[in-house]
Amino acid sequence: MDWIDELIREGTKNVDEVEVYYGEGTSVSADLKKRTVHLATNSVECGFGIRVIHKGRIGSSSSSNPGQWRECLAAAIASAKLATPQPWEGLPVPATLPEVPGSYDSSMKIEPECARDLLSRMLEGAEAHPAEVTSGSAGLSRVEVTLANSNGVRYTDRHTGVSLSLEAIQKQSTGYEFDHAWSLAMVDPVTVGERATFFAKSSSEGVDIETGDYDLLLSPLAYAELLGGVFVPALSGRSVHAKRSRLGEFLGKSVACEQVSMYDAPHMPGPGGCTAWDAEGTPTRRTDFVRDGVLQCFAYDLKTAYRYGKASTASAVRGGSNGLPSIGHHNFVVDGVRDTVDDARVLYVHNLVGAHTANPLSGDFSVELSNAFWMEGGEFTSPVRSAMFSGNVFDLHHGIAGMSRKSRTIGSLVLPSIKINQQHIIGK
Known part of the structure; x- marks a missing residue:
């Protein structure tokens, strides 16, 4: 990594601060078309991104070729000269990092x-x-990332990942299941295949449901599709100050039932988002966004925090090794009072179709139920043919009647199944 140190030395001759984020990784994947391998890929990739800051002006550039760092640095400095200055209090300095569980399978x-x-x-x-x-x-992957800046930060981390998915069809009904983790020992490919065909076969035998009000049990997957597209983005400090968040006026007020808490847990063992430092080098910690139903804070990276006189919540993430930092989370957990939620008869919903169309500002949604079942005593009793479900994601959190004992990791979300009583379903 000598070239990174040289880059920083050269950069600080012209600007106040320099940051380099470098990543290299190996991945392999294989895709099925029906039961035959249709496409297989094996790739080795690397890339880096540079940020420079001078008198509050931020410039950036990126490349997939470390040998071109001089050209990349020049481009970042040139872009900073064109940028609008903003309040800036400096990149992080070296710190004693917390010990966190690993997410690397050697x-x-x-x-x-x-x-x-x-x-x-x-x-x-x-x-x-x-x-x-x-x-x-x-798919399987291994990646190593390095963050360095002109204040002396030199952090390196490694992660591995494995992801599986399978889709099946029976008549006009489809079934889908997936699994992902940072270790091979944590995924179950046999169960993924069994569940996919189970949902397809069972849903093909579904019966109509009458329009009416029912107690719903949303699976972690169905819940994630609503939460991740609406509620979580509304916790971004950038969205709040840009007046693009419905939660902006609710700090210190109730935004969910009393038994509901939401927090980012970057030191939580198990999920793959464990990290001791965020994408800008700020040491991570647990951040409670909602505690006992009350909104406690919003998420900030350095740029947004400095602009609005706040402190970073170590919420900076990057979409790739050459991407710029943005506000996100590491392991976003929904927690609360856990109990058995499927003893009494409920309408279980495994998946939702159309959740991506939910309005991120108002929270309104209208979705189609997919792979729905009547459930009682912890067992599926009979499948339900497709029906429609409309509502509001923010209002929905005031009506949560229970959470399952177990949680499931969906991407970077760690979620239980949630029970919501008396929801209007449009059926036959």
């Missing part, structure tokens, strides 16, 4: 044979139910 082999084995095991599980596999995928 035994994981990033090889085509491993991806092929995962596909085979998913197809093995899919044999449990008479449905046709339409597509699937398996």
Whole structure:
């Protein structure tokens, strides 16, 4: 990494501060078309991004070729000269980082044979139910990232990942299941295949539901589609100060039931978002956004925090090694009072169709239920044909009647199933 130190030395001859974020990784993936491997890829990638700050003006540039760092640095400095100045109090300095659980599996082999084995095991599980596999995928990755700045920060971290998915169809009904984790030991490809064909086969036998009010149980997947597209973005300090968040006027006020809490847990063992430092080098910590139903704070990166006189919540993330930092989260957890939520008869919803169309400002949504079942005593009793569900994501959180004992990781969200009583469903 000598070139990074040289880059920083050269950069500070012309600007106040320099930051370099470098990543390199290896990945392999294989895709199914029906039951045959349709496409397999193996790639080795690297990239870096530079930020420079001079008198409050921020410039940036990126490249996938470290040998071009001089040209990239010149471009970042040139862009800073064109930028509008803003309040700036400096990049982080070296700090004693917290100890966090690892998210790196040293035994994981990033090889085509491993991806092929995962596909085979998913197809093995899919044999449990008479449905046709339409597509699937398996991928493995290893990445190492380094963050360095002109204040002396030099942090490096490694992560691994494995992801699986399978889709099946029976008549006109589809079923989908997936799994992802940072370790091979934490995924179950056989169950992924079995659940996908189970949902396809069972949903093909679904019966109509009458229009009316029902107690719903949203799976972690269904809940994630509403929460991740509406509620979580509304916690961004940037959205709040830009008047694009419905939660902007609710600081210190109730935004959910008393038993609901939401927090970012970057030191939580298990999920893959564990990290001791965010994408700008700020040491991470637990951040409570909602505690006992009351909104406590919003999420900030350095740029937004300095602009509005706030403190960073160590919420900076990057979409890639050459991407700029933005406000996000590491392991976003919804927690609260846990209990059995499926003893009494409920309408279980595994998936939602159209959740991406929810209005991020108002929170209004209208979605189609997918892979829905009547559930009682912890067991599926009968499948339900497609129906419509409309409502408001923000209002929905005031009506949560219960949370399942177990949670599931969906991307960077760690969520329970949630029970919501007396929701209007448009059916037959």
